[in-house]
Amino acid sequence: MEATAIPGGDRGLPARSPLARLPDRALKYGLTALAALILALIVYFFIRLVGQARPAFAKEGVFGFAFGNDWNVSAEHFGALPLLVGTLVTSALALLIGVPVAVAAAVYATELCPLRLRAPLTVLVELLAAVPSVVYGLWGIFFLAPRLQGAEQWIADRLSFIPFIGGGLVTIPNYFITGLILAIMILPIVSSISREVMSTVPADHKEAALGLGATRWEMIRIAVLPYCRSGIVGGAMLGLGRAIGETIAVTILIGDAPKLGSHLFAQGYSLAAVIANEFGEAQGLHRSALFAAGLVLFVLTLLVNGVARLLVVRAARQRHAEPAREPSPGAPIAGAAAGA
Amino acid sequence: MSSAGSSSDLLARFDVSPSRRRKDRIARTGVLAATVLALVPLVLIVYYLLRRGLGSWSTTFFTTDPTGNTFFGGSSIGGIKSAILGTIEIVAIASAISVPIGIGVAVWLVEYGKGSWFANTVRFFVDVLTGVPSIVFGLFVYIVLIVGTGSTYAGYKGSIALALLMLPVVIRSAEVILLLVPGALRESALALGAPRWRVIFSIVLPTALPGMVTGVLLAVARAAGETAPLLFTAASTHLTTFNPGQFMNSLPVQIYDDVISATPAVEHRAWGAALTLVTMILLLNLIARLISRRSRLA
Numbered sequence: 001m002e003a004t005a006i007p008g009g010d011r012g013l014p015a016r017s018p019l020a021r022l023p024d025r026a027l028k029y030g031l032t033a034l035a036a037l038i039l040a041l042i043v044y045f046f047i048r049l050v051g052q053a054r055p056a057f058a059k060e061g062v063f064g065f066a067f068g069n070d071w072n073v074s075a076e077h078f079g080a081l082p083l084l085v086g087t088l089v090t091s092a093l094a095l096l097i098g099v100p101v102a103v104a105a106a107v108y109a110t111e112l113c114p115l116r117l118r119a120p121l122t123v124l125v126e127l128l129a130a131v132p133s134v135v136y137g138l139w140g141i142f143f144l145a146p147r148l149q150g151a152e153q154w155i156a157d158r159l160s161f162i163p164f165i166g167g168g169l170v171t172i173p174n175y176f177i178t179g180l181i182l183a184i185m186i187l188p189i190v191s192s193i194s195r196e197v198m199s200t201v202p203a204d205h206k207e208a209a210l211g212l213g214a215t216r217w218e219m220i221r222i223a224v225l226p227y228c229r230s231g232i233v234g235g236a237m238l239g240l241g242r243a244i245g246e247t248i249a250v251t252i253l254i255g256d257a258p259k260l261g262s263h264l265f266a267q268g269y270s271l272a273a274v275i276a277n278e279f280g281e282a283q284g285l286h287r288s289a290l291f292a293a294g295l296v297l298f299v300l301t302l303l304v305n306g307v308a309r310l311l312v313v314r315a316a317r318q319r320h321a322e323p324a325r326e327p328s329p330g331a332p333i334a335g336a337a338a339g340a
Numbered sequence: 341m342s343s344a345g346s347s348s349d350l351l352a353r354f355d356v357s358p359s360r361r362r363k364d365r366i367a368r369t370g371v372l373a374a375t376v377l378a379l380v381p382l383v384l385i386v387y388y389l390l391r392r393g394l395g396s397w398s399t400t401f402f403t404t405d406p407t408g409n410t411f412f413g414g415s416s417i418g419g420i421k422s423a424i425l426g427t428i429e430i431v432a433i434a435s436a437i438s439v440p441i442g443i444g445v446a447v448w449l450v451e452y453g454k455g456s457w458f459a460n461t462v463r464f465f466v467d468v469l470t471g472v473p474s475i476v477f478g479l480f481v482y483i484v485l486i487v488g489t490g491s492t493y494a495g496y497k498g499s500i501a502l503a504l505l506m507l508p509v510v511i512r513s514a515e516v517i518l519l520l521v522p523g524a525l526r527e528s529a530l531a532l533g534a535p536r537w538r539v540i541f542s543i544v545l546p547t548a549l550p551g552m553v554t555g556v557l558l559a560v561a562r563a564a565g566e567t568a569p570l571l572f573t574a575a576s577t578h579l580t581t582f583n584p585g586q587f588m589n590s591l592p593v594q595i596y597d598d599v600i601s602a603t604p605a606v607e608h609r610a611w612g613a614a615l616t617l618v619t620m621i622l623l624l625n626l627i628a629r630l631i632s633r634r635s636r637l638a
Contacts, residue, residue, distance in 0.1 A: 024537050031445070107371050247568040299475070309464075
């Protein structure tokens with residue numbers, strides 16, 4: 001691969017005229033510039049976004065903006081707490097509902113399902129990722145939400161003793177239904193990352209567990225899940241990043257009410273939804289406040305995704321380090337027997 | 341694995357206590373139930389799209405522009421011609437921007453940058469881009485191309501927003517494929533005296549081409565379904581235009597507009613448009629999968 005590795009030899013580098021080497025140089029520096037351009041672009045965007053958001057931050061203060069509970073366009077009060085809470089509540093719900101289902105689907109596909117079913121099952125779950133956000137919104141608001149309203153009201157009535165969850169009147173667009181749709185939307189990514197990590201569990205570990213007399217489920221609990229923990233958490237965090245940034249489906253389903261919903265089945269707002277919904281008509285300070293909401297969203301997803309990448313990368317590194325730690329040259333089954 | 345499975349079943353039959361056996365059965369059933377649960381939404385979405393969407397499909401649906409006359413309903417609301425053409429135009433321009441840049445960066449990462457700190461930084465920022473919400477890309481383009489130039493919405497500005505969205509997907513998928521090109525291929529070409537750029541253009545890229553096409557198609561499929569970055573970059577209009585400097589309609593934005601201004605007739609059009617969009621995206625996914633299956637590197 002290294003053209004320059006030759007000079008140690010007797011004949012040295014075949015001489016090439018400077019003109020002939022020109023395209024090489026051009027390509028190398030051109031491509032390097034392209035890569036640098038991406039970095040520059042991100043930094044530039046960030047600076048411009050901060051610049052546009054500054055008037056809103058100047059008026060409300062950074063904390064006043066992020067934690068003020070008053071989003072009133074006509075009075076020019078911009079406290080983004082209702083938006084932040086909406087984003088966090090719906091994303092948390094998405095994780096709560098979506099991650100167990102996604103991980104279970106991954107466990108089923110990698111450990112339990114008949115080999116013939118594995119590929120079709122994987123494709124079907126990934127197809128969920130191909131459905132556009134706006135179609136989830138359409139389906140959610142016209143199909144799912146009206147059909148679930150009765151059940152939601154029943155749950156809200158039963159749970160009326162728990163503050164913030166039950167008790168109130170269920171509206172068709174609400175936090176819960178938004179979280180449910182978000183759970184469906186993050187299913188494919190969480191499931192595919194979990195599946196990827198699970199397929200790297202060494203056969204030794206699983207066979208050792210089975211050899212010691214573990215049942216299938218005990219094997220999964222003892223050998224598979226602990227090995228995959230950081231990978232699964234990373235996948236869940238990537239899903240969280242998706243859920244936080246999800247815009248159109250949330251705009252359609254959350255109800256776009258600029259106040260803190262009093263309970264789980266009430267209407268609310270989210271950071272992404274406020275931008276999609278209000279940006280078209282926004283002027284002056286209002287527009288700046290929306291840029292500020294975008295900035296908060298940007299920073300939030302950066303943090304979540306940064307942690308997620310770290311976890312996924314660490315899971316991958318652990319996986320690569322594995323063979324180095326156990327250099328046993330024997331067949332996997334022999335290794336498992338020795339371990340037992 | 342299947343042999344291991346049957347031996348565990350054997351064990352379960354003979355010397356596993358009933359309570360452990362019961363727990364095993366319950367857990368397995370739970371996992372299976374959750375898997376089925378994961379597939380329910382897909383089935384329901386596809387079923388409802390077909391049931392509601394097919395009814396609005398007709399020749400006039402595809403050959404007329406939508407009309408703004410949404411409050412009166414009836415048969416006068418028109419079709420989705422401008423939305424289909426707009427989506428194709430916007431996504432085509434976005435691909436023309438993001439594919440060369442994305443593949444260029446991927447080639448640099450694999451052939452020149454490798455493990456250098458700069459390459460790792462670029463890789464990290466590309467990952468960062470992957471996680472940026474699509475609406476934030478819309479804001480970026482709005483700040484730079486609309487506030488910055490004092491002009492208004494245009495189709496190509498929507499394309500640029502989508503190109504930013506596609507870029508990380510193209511880069512990462514192309515990088516993965518380029519890494520699979522055997523080093524021996526490069527070394528033999530270099531040993532024969534080919535300069536680096538010839539090696540890249542005549543050996544590495546052709547070898548990686550099918551895999552890269554798959555990645556690009558998946559990126560296109562993702563971009564085609566995006567609404568948020570187009571809302572205030574390409575905006576919405578009802579007219580068909582081939583001029584990327586003008587307002588441009590697109591399928592996702594048309595669906596969104598129809599959903600939020602819900603009247604029954606318009607809702608009907610939204611289902612038809614949604615079925616069209618999902619069909620286009622699924623076709624792209626299908627082609628991508630076929631290509632990747634036919635040409636497996638490594």
